[in-house]
Amino acid sequence: MEQAQDTLLREFEEKIECGFAIEPKDRMPAGYRKHLVRQMSQHAHSEVIGMQPEGNWVTRAPSLRAKQILLAKIQDEGGHGLYLYSAAETLGVSRDELIEQLHTGKAKYSNIFNYPALSWADIGAIGWLVDGAAIVNQVSLQRTSYGPYSRAMVRICKEESFHQRQGYEIMAKMMAGTADQKAMAQDAMNRWWWPSLMMFGPHDSDSPHTGDAFKWKIKRHSNDELRQKFIDKTVQQAEVIGLTIPDKDLKWNEEKKCYDHGEINWEEFSRVIGGDGPCNKQRMEHHISVHNEGAWVREAAEAYSAKQQYSKNV
Amino acid sequence: MTADNQLDVWEVFMQSKPGANYIHAGSIHASDKQMALQNARDTYCRRGEGTSIWVVPSSAIVASNPEDNGMFFDPANDKIYRHPTFYVMPEGAKAI
Amino acid sequence: MTEQQALYKYSLRLGDNALILSARLSEWCSNAPFLEEDLAVTNMALDLIGRAQAMLKYAGEVDGNSKTEDDLAYRRGERDYYNNLIMELPNGDFAYTMVRQLFVSTFELFFYEELQKSTDATLAAIAAKTLKEVKYHHLHAKDWVIRLGDGTEESNRRVQQAVNQLWMYTGELFEMDGTDALLMKDGIAVNAEHLKMGWIQMVTQILALANIELPADGYMQSGSRMGIHTEHLGHILSEMQYLQRAYPDATW
Numbered sequence: 001m002e003q004a005q006d007t008l009l010r011e012f013e014e015k016i017e018c019g020f021a022i023e024p025k026d027r028m029p030a031g032y033r034k035h036l037v038r039q040m041s042q043h044a045h046s047e048v049i050g051m052q053p054e055g056n057w058v059t060r061a062p063s064l065r066a067k068q069i070l071l072a073k074i075q076d077e078g079g080h081g082l083y084l085y086s087a088a089e090t091l092g093v094s095r096d097e098l099i100e101q102l103h104t105g106k107a108k109y110s111n112i113f114n115y116p117a118l119s120w121a122d123i124g125a126i127g128w129l130v131d132g133a134a135i136v137n138q139v140s141l142q143r144t145s146y147g148p149y150s151r152a153m154v155r156i157c158k159e160e161s162f163h164q165r166q167g168y169e170i171m172a173k174m175m176a177g178t179a180d181q182k183a184m185a186q187d188a189m190n191r192w193w194w195p196s197l198m199m200f201g202p203h204d205s206d207s208p209h210t211g212d213a214f215k216w217k218i219k220r221h222s223n224d225e226l227r228q229k230f231i232d233k234t235v236q237q238a239e240v241i242g243l244t245i246p247d248k249d250l251k252w253n254e255e256k257k258c259y260d261h262g263e264i265n266w267e268e269f270s271r272v273i274g275g276d277g278p279c280n281k282q283r284m285e286h287h288i289s290v291h292n293e294g295a296w297v298r299e300a301a302e303a304y305s306a307k308q309q310y311s312k313n314v
Numbered sequence: 315m316t317a318d319n320q321l322d323v324w325e326v327f328m329q330s331k332p333g334a335n336y337i338h339a340g341s342i343h344a345s346d347k348q349m350a351l352q353n354a355r356d357t358y359c360r361r362g363e364g365t366s367i368w369v370v371p372s373s374a375i376v377a378s379n380p381e382d383n384g385m386f387f388d389p390a391n392d393k394i395y396r397h398p399t400f401y402v403m404p405e406g407a408k409a410i
Numbered sequence: 411m412t413e414q415q416a417l418y419k420y421s422l423r424l425g426d427n428a429l430i431l432s433a434r435l436s437e438w439c440s441n442a443p444f445l446e447e448d449l450a451v452t453n454m455a456l457d458l459i460g461r462a463q464a465m466l467k468y469a470g471e472v473d474g475n476s477k478t479e480d481d482l483a484y485r486r487g488e489r490d491y492y493n494n495l496i497m498e499l500p501n502g503d504f505a506y507t508m509v510r511q512l513f514v515s516t517f518e519l520f521f522y523e524e525l526q527k528s529t530d531a532t533l534a535a536i537a538a539k540t541l542k543e544v545k546y547h548h549l550h551a552k553d554w555v556i557r558l559g560d561g562t563e564e565s566n567r568r569v570q571q572a573v574n575q576l577w578m579y580t581g582e583l584f585e586m587d588g589t590d591a592l593l594m595k596d597g598i599a600v601n602a603e604h605l606k607m608g609w610i611q612m613v614t615q616i617l618a619l620a621n622i623e624l625p626a627d628g629y630m631q632s633g634s635r636m637g638i639h640t641e642h643l644g645h646i647l648s649e650m651q652y653l654q655r656a657y658p659d660a661t662w
Contacts, residue, residue, distance in 0.1 A: 068456060075453070294443025342446055
């Protein structure tokens with residue numbers, strides 16, 4: 001029995017080694033399945049919870065164009081959550097169960113959405129920095145080993161490409177605007193920069209989930225690699241529009257050809273993950289109340305469908 | 315937590331332009347056919363990606379088993395006479 | 411009133427209807443009963459913003475005071491807004507929103523069918539594009555009203571309640587005043603009164619399929635033609651216009 005298990009694992013790992021994609025009906029180690037469900041559902045929940053801070057500005061968007069863009073972007077995020085829930089469902093877990101795991105706290109979502117969107121510039125900062133950080137990660141995940149996940153990521157990356165641009169456009173416009181607008185933009189930068197860096201997770205040396213995820217090619221690049229990539233491309237973009245990065249230790253390292261940066265406040269990171277961020281409670285209460293409020297609609301839709309089936313059969 | 319569900323899963327196939335193959339786009343949830351079609355449209359055609367949609371309940375799809383791949387697909391690999399390059403044409407013959 | 415003034419007011423009215431309903435629909439974003447429906451409602455809100463943009467842009471052009479669509483949307487007070495009251499009523503529950511969608515989209519189905527034939531080329535062109543969007547909104551609303559009406563006892567009760575509450579705001583859709591009369595002479599405006607029979611017939615049919623009773627004839631609310639609104643519009647505008655009003659020198 002154990003020997004058969006070993007053979008299976010060896011076959012699986014050879015397949016991964018050769019770069020084959022794994023499909024839903026393929027045999028896979030329990031650990032692989034578990035890791036994937038955890039990662040995909042966390043990713044899906046992040047997209048869906050991420051609708052809230054931006055949704056906070058939908059009714060206050062300052063122009064018709066701005067409102068269109070923001071709505072379309074939030075809609076995309078809902079869509080991405082939907083694609084990712086579907087990818088997770090191919091492994092036999094239902095959206096229902098995934099949502100329940102979110103509500104009971106068993107499943108997590110990205111920490112970044114526990115921070116509040118306080119001004120219109122925050123919508124710029126979220127698009128530019130938060131989506132910018134997410135894209136770095138997502139591009140790398142297009143080559144993840146699980147087929148449905150990889151296909152969802154390809155679609156998501158295609159759609160995401162406008163998100164970061166729209167955020168940067170808002171920041172650029174505000175930095176070219178009045179003194180009030182500039183101050184708002186810099187303030188948003190100051191509040192969102194560090195949480196954005198935290199999005200990549202703990203340092204590689206402290207990351208609890210990395211081992212198998214690499215071997216199984218679920219994850220293709222390490223937290224620190226991706227974080228560095230994000231910093232290197234973002235610093236220049238900030239300079240172009242005159243924003244200051246709120247890190248006095250940030251400087252170009254000629255030898256390594258990348259930026260050195262100050263230490264992230266890991267205490268804050270764990271505190272927010274632990275549930276004491278500014279918006280954790282609010283985000284979860286919102287999701288739960290919308291879910292409960294919508295229950296009668298879903299029940300009615302199913303009852304209607306059942307009646308149609310019944311009348312067709314008699 | 316109350317028992318609840320998120321409606322049935324449907325698979326969405328889309329044709330990107332008239333005459334093209336229908337290609338699997340992804341899945342959506344819906345409780346009936348009309349809703350499935352509309353949800354597929356609202357989810358997968360937001361950027362003008364399609365000209366026609368099929369939706370199929372996921373439960374109606376039958377998939378082959380990876381364990382059967384050997385007997386299902388390998389026997390076709392040596393039937394090279396099914397491909398035009400197998401045949402030797404006399405030199406000089408045109409348009410064949 | 412000159413024809414130019416009438417056309418300005420007419421375009422504003424159509425633009426305001428789209429703008430204010432889009433404001434209400436967009437409030438469903440991240441609040442819908444399930445993810446797919448969230449995307450669906452947002453799609454409709456986006457259609458409506460596009461329509462508002464086109465109509466208000468045209469109103470600005472007709473007026474000739476170099477006002478952009480954003481000036482008209484974000485710098486106009488509530489007494490100068492001409493949307494029908496039904497558009498500004500708070501969303502209520504999902505049944506309420508879907509019944510409003512049904513009432514409004516059924517009206518617009520008939521209205522834009524006619525406006526396509528307007529002698530005003532711009533209005534006719536906007537109408538042709540709008541009609542395609544409205545047909546989809548109507549299909550979506552009709553299916554939901556039937557589904558909910560014929561679903562569970564609770565959903566039936568909610569739909570019936572929404573129909574009863576919204577009914578008194580439907581009369582205004584067909585109201586006409588001097589603006590309409592003046593523009594109808596040259597075939598620019600639609601005779602809204604003529605659409606009433608078709609609307610009632612279609613709504614009656616759909617509500618019957620949904621096991622919903624038609625409310626008895628009663629008083630119909632009115633006022634929007636003169637810029638007299640419910641208390642709700644002021645709040646929509648306060649939120650919508652906040653940044654433009656707080657930072658009048660800024661561009662966004």
